[in-house]
Every structure is written in C-alpha cells, then in structure tokens.
Amino acid sequence: QVQLVESGGGLVQAGGSLRLSCAASGSIVRVNAMGWYRQAPGKQRELVAGITSGGSTKYANSVKGRFTISRDSDQNTVYLQMNSLKPEDTAVYYCYTDEVYTGSYYLTDYWGVGTQVTVSS
Numbered sequence: 001q002v003q004l005v006e007s008g009g010g011l012v013q014a015g016g017s018l019r020l021s022c023a024a025s026g027s028i029v030r031v032n033a034m035g036w037y038r039q040a041p042g043k044q045r046e047l048v049a050g051i052t053s054g055g056s057t058k059y060a061n062s063v064k065g066r067f068t069i070s071r072d073s074d075q076n077t078v079y080l081q082m083n084s085l086k087p088e089d090t091a092v093y094y095c096y097t098d099e100v101y102t103g104s105y106y107l108t109d110y111w112g113v114g115t116q117v118t119v120s121s
Contacts, residue, residue, distance in 0.1 A: 002024065002025070002027070003024070004096070004097065004110060005112060007023075013120055014119055016119075017084075021077065021079050022036075023077045024076045024097065028101075031075050032100070034071065034078040036095060038091035038092065040091040047060060048060050062088075066083050085117075087121050090117060090119050093116075093117050096112070
C-alpha cells in the first residue's frame with residue numbers, strides 16, 4: 001500500500017552532478033525521518049544522508065560539502081543533490097524512512113528498490 005520510488009540515477013563523469021528523488025506514495029498520513037543509503041558491491045549499506053521531520057540533517061563524512069539532502073514541505077518527497085561526484089560514489093542508492101503511518105498501522109525501516117549511480121573516471 002505504501003511505496004518509496006527513487007529516480008534520478010544514471011551514468012555521470014567524475015566532477016558532474018546528479019539529483020536523486022524519492023517519493024512516498026500510497027495512503028500515507030505521516031512520514032517520519034527520511035534519507036539515503038548506498039551500497040557498493042561487496043559492502044554493507046551505509047547511511048549517506050538523513051533528514052528528520054524537523055529538517056535536521058546529517059551526512060557521511062565522505063560526502064560532506066558535496067551532497068545536500070532536502071525535503072518537500074509536504075514531507076513526502078526527499079532529494080539528494082550530488083555535486084562533484086567521484087568514482088567512489090558509485091553504488092546503488094536506496095531511499096528509506098524509519099517510520100510511516102498509514103492511518104491504520106505503522107511501517108518501520110521501509111526501503112525503496114534503489115537506483116544505480118555510476119561515476120566514470
């Protein structure tokens with residue numbers, strides 16, 4: 001009933017930019033914190049950036065100063081502006097939320113299916 005859908009991934013040259021979007025759809029009353037994780041081959045997923053319902057943000061040290069996370073005023077869409085991309089940013093990027101309230105029940109640790117970001121040298 002609730003779905004997170006990512007978009008904006010693709011192939012980009014080093015130094016370029018991409019903007020990822022994640023839209024929560026369905027019978028959603030409230031979405032709590034949202035963010036972006038990434039997973040490179042052979043590695044665990046790691047938090048790239050997160051944003052609370054109040055607008056507080058945090059970033060992995062490796063992306064500070066290059067990536068910016070933001071959120072629509074309706075709280076249902078989150079973005080990741082990725083500048084000065086490096087080959088080591090190559091990964092599948094996953095949207096997540098820690099909690100969604102549908103009006104009848106809560107979902108926790110809910111994930112999108114991911115979008116591929118590939119940065120070439």
